[in-house]
Amino acid sequence: MINPKKLIGSVKSATQMGESSVRTVIWAGLGAYSKGTEQVGMAQHMVTKQIQDLVSKGSEVETEMVERIQESKRGLFGQAESQFNQAFNATCGIDRDRLSNFEQKVDHLQEMVEKLAAK
Incomplete structure (x- = not known):
């Protein structure tokens, strides 16, 4: 026969293990969940830092590009003006500076x- 005390002890032990x-x-x-949340936070921080670095670098590059464009523009306008003056002088015989x-x-x-x- 099964001993009820042993049975109850076994059930309690199984319940505690469960x-x-x-x-x-x-x-x-x-x-x-906590580890995932931490990693998401770290990933967001890293992405934010990388984006800030890219924005900073982009700002520097923009400044350089604007300077290069302005230099190119001045050079092109200078060449165009020189060619215009030569063409004007060749067709009219008049030097634009003298004019x-x-x-x-x-x-x-x-x-x-x-x-x-008026006097």
Whole structure:
């Protein structure tokens, strides 16, 4: 015959082992969740830092690119102006710089005439 005390002891022991196993599984799950949360936080921090580094580097590159573009623009405008002056001189026989000086002299002469006329 089965001893009821032994049976109850065996059931209690099995229940305690079951509770212990369930508790272990729950703690392992909570630990995994916590570890995952930490790793997500670290990954977000790393991604944020990398993005900030990229933004900083991009800002430096933008400054360099703007300077290069401005230099290229000045060079192109200088070349275009030089070619225009050569073409203007070849077709009209007039040097643009001399024409500009002539315009300044005419403007100055006009100012002087206006001053004399006002007297």
